[in-house]
Amino acid sequence: MTNAITIKNLNYSYPEQGELFKNFDFSVQEGEWLAIVGHNGSGKSTLAKLILGLLDFDQGEIQVFDEKLSEETLASIRAQVGMVFQNPDNQFVGATVADDVAFGLENRQVPSKEMPAKIEAALKQVGMEDYAEREPHTLSGGQKQRVALASILALHPRVIILDEATAMLDPEGKQAVMETLKELKARYQDQLTLIMITHDMEEAALADRVAVVSDGQLVFDEKPETLFLKGKQLAELGLAQPFSMELQSALGISQTTYRTKQELATWLSTLKA
Amino acid sequence: MVINIEGLDFAYGAGKQTVPVLKNINLTFPEGQITAIIGQTGSGKSTLVQQLNALLKPTAGEVHIGDHTVTNKTKEKALTPIRAEVGMVFQFPESQLFAPTVIEDVMYGPKNFGATDEEAKQAAEKALAKVGFDTSLYDQSPFNLSGGQMRRVALAGVLAMNPQTMVFDEPAAGLDPQGQAELLDLLRTLRDEGKTIVLISHQMEQVLALANQVVVMKDGQVAAHEPVEELFARPQSWFADQHLDLPETIAFQKEMEKQGFVFDHLAKTVDDLAKQLAGQLDSAKLTGQRSDQAGSQAQTGGPHHE
Numbered sequence A: 001m002t003n004a005i006t007i008k009n010l011n012y013s014y015p016e017q018g019e020l021f022k023n024f025d026f027s028v029q030e031g032e033w034l035a036i037v038g039h040n041g042s043g044k045s046t047l048a049k050l051i052l053g054l055l056d057f058d059q060g061e062i063q064v065f066d067e068k069l070s071e072e073t074l075a076s077i078r079a080q081v082g083m084v085f086q087n088p089d090n091q092f093v094g095a096t097v098a099d100d101v102a103f104g105l106e107n108r109q110v111p112s113k114e115m116p117a118k119i120e121a122a123l124k125q126v127g128m129e130d131y132a133e134r135e136p137h138t139l140s141g142g143q144k145q146r147v148a149l150a151s152i153l154a155l156h157p158r159v160i161i162l163d164e165a166t167a168m169l170d171p172e173g174k175q176a177v178m179e180t181l182k183e184l185k186a187r188y189q190d191q192l193t194l195i196m197i198t199h200d201m202e203e204a205a206l207a208d209r210v211a212v213v214s215d216g217q218l219v220f221d222e223k224p225e226t227l228f229l230k231g232k233q234l235a236e237l238g239l240a241q242p243f244s245m246e247l248q249s250a251l252g253i254s255q256t257t258y259r260t261k262q263e264l265a266t267w268l269s270t271l272k273a
Numbered sequence B: 001m002v003i004n005i006e007g008l009d010f011a012y013g014a015g016k017q018t019v020p021v022l023k024n025i026n027l028t029f030p031e032g033q034i035t036a037i038i039g040q041t042g043s044g045k046s047t048l049v050q051q052l053n054a055l056l057k058p059t060a061g062e063v064h065i066g067d068h069t070v071t072n073k074t075k076e077k078a079l080t081p082i083r084a085e086v087g088m089v090f091q092f093p094e095s096q097l098f099a100p101t102v103i104e105d106v107m108y109g110p111k112n113f114g115a116t117d118e119e120a121k122q123a124a125e126k127a128l129a130k131v132g133f134d135t136s137l138y139d140q141s142p143f144n145l146s147g148g149q150m151r152r153v154a155l156a157g158v159l160a161m162n163p164q165t166m167v168f169d170e171p172a173a174g175l176d177p178q179g180q181a182e183l184l185d186l187l188r189t190l191r192d193e194g195k196t197i198v199l200i201s202h203q204m205e206q207v208l209a210l211a212n213q214v215v216v217m218k219d220g221q222v223a224a225h226e227p228v229e230e231l232f233a234r235p236q237s238w239f240a241d242q243h244l245d246l247p248e249t250i251a252f253q254k255e256m257e258k259q260g261f262v263f264d265h266l267a268k269t270v271d272d273l274a275k276q277l278a279g280q281l282d283s284a285k286l287t288g289q290r291s292d293q294a295g296s297q298a299q300t301g302g303p304h305h306e
């Protein structure tokens, strides 16, 4: 199996603050769907910015596919990794929504003839096609997040990093984004690697693997089916379990089997008195 | 202090460029209660709450904020005292941070409304503690923080001013699960102290746990305005029409009702749901299934290695 991202012995601290990452090792396989969870300030966004070369690490090595991150490879790596930022306002560059999507495409030298169709398709994918001529800063919170996502989806990157990209979406919008991601995964399979930073444990439970970060350290790194049995440890880390597991625990059922909501409902109905 | 909106219309922009957003809004926000505002993306929630502290003035109609009345014609100067009475935490916290350090940022509000440095510092420290902000970061720039840390500073900024009415626009977005749970407790405490709270949220669980009453916005209009129990007793199809979800606990109850379970009230919390379910489960079967499941787990479980 090829690694999409390999991090070896990474050290990083912000000049203003103490040490964050120390001898940090981590990797993401090509085609994997990874969720990263952790308390506020644990280092999730910093890690994503390091991978994109937006921050310079002090020591260690970051490799994206077969390229080591350095000044020479920066452009090529950024062409393969698309990131949706935690605050969409930090991502907008265009004067209109359409310009914003166009900007990334131009950077990748997409011929101008192909642009309008690509822009429209990307905006349609997130239900924002009617807002193409709007100034991004006049959009509602959820609309901004949808456009930020469209700008990245338009580029078809090999690796997509979503930093709390659904935090402001309404329930239906969240659902729609998750469906879109599932479809993309099904279509591109191993050609698409997905990294989702989130505080939503339901969302994390959809991933193949969940990495738990605390104060710059990787504390757990496993499948959701086993991670979400660890209710107590997760609570100690400022985290929680998905609803279905909280309910099992409230029912006094020992935490040995992971069940989704549907699985739990079906199972409980076989136990009806 | 009661806030009352009468016949309000609102459009962004001027001249040919206007974008009408709110239409014929009539609402009362009762004192000492939590009013939640829910609704689809773009339905006008953030636009609506910005009328509550006169950041936006109505295009038509009136907003009564305590003793103040705001109309299209109200002069800027008359709006200043309203800002001291109605505090607002914005949807994107960065947009309200500005001072060189965290502590100065939170002190700004109290100082601006007449507190001495010492009083302001005390109020700021108390507020930052309430939102679980790390004391070691007080002298950092508020812009050199993580998303959730910024959110906490923005929350503290409003708490430190201690206004009678507080408006929170998606306050839990960006908070970790523990922070979210603490926020719920904090909002409850504020209500118990007699504050008037307005909460915008996409998380129905939060709304169910906290709100006294709920306003449902749809395309700039009020689609429903009623006590929380009444709202969530509406049929699932109504929520689908509004593009809204039911809270997890209630959705699960509906699911179990299809399997023949009966519930005497809507479950507000997971514990409440568990209690109502437990009485209907065969405890002998439950124990049997338990050990059974534990056995099969031993073969499939275990940590994941690359």
Ligand SMILES: Nc1ncnc2c1ncn2[C@@H]1O[C@H](COP(=O)(O)OP(=O)(O)OP(=O)(O)O)[C@@H](O)[C@H]1O
Residues within 6 Å of the ligand: A014, A015, A016, A017, A020, A038, A039, A040, A041, A042, A043, A044, A045, A046, A047, A086, B143, B144, B145, B146, B147, B148, B149, B174, B176
């Ligand atoms: N620009 C910056 N300058 C200095 N310190 C920073 C900066 N950005 C973040 N930090 C600090 O680095 C640590 C990790 O921040 P990071 O943004 O990576 O956290 P996070 O896990 O993304 O948190 P959240 O869930 O709140 O978004 C925090 O303690 C934060 O205060």
Ligand SMILES: Nc1ncnc2c1ncn2[C@@H]1O[C@H](COP(=O)(O)OP(=O)(O)OP(=O)(O)O)[C@@H](O)[C@H]1O
Residues within 6 Å of the ligand: A137, A138, A139, A140, A141, A142, A143, A168, A170, B012, B013, B019, B021, B039, B040, B041, B042, B043, B044, B045, B046, B047, B048, B091
């Ligand atoms: N400055 C502006 N100029 C023009 N239109 C605007 C402006 N701000 C908001 N709008 C539009 O007004 C409508 C309502 O926006 P608002 O921000 O109130 O929605 P919301 O209900 O808070 O949505 P969300 O849940 O996404 O935050 C949206 O269609 C939005 O695009």
Ligand SMILES: [Mg+2]
Residues within 6 Å of the ligand: A044, A045, A046, A086, A163, B146, B147, B148
């Ligand atoms: Mg972050």
Ligand SMILES: [Mg+2]
Residues within 6 Å of the ligand: A140, A141, A142, B045, B046, B047, B091, B169
């Ligand atoms: Mg909003």
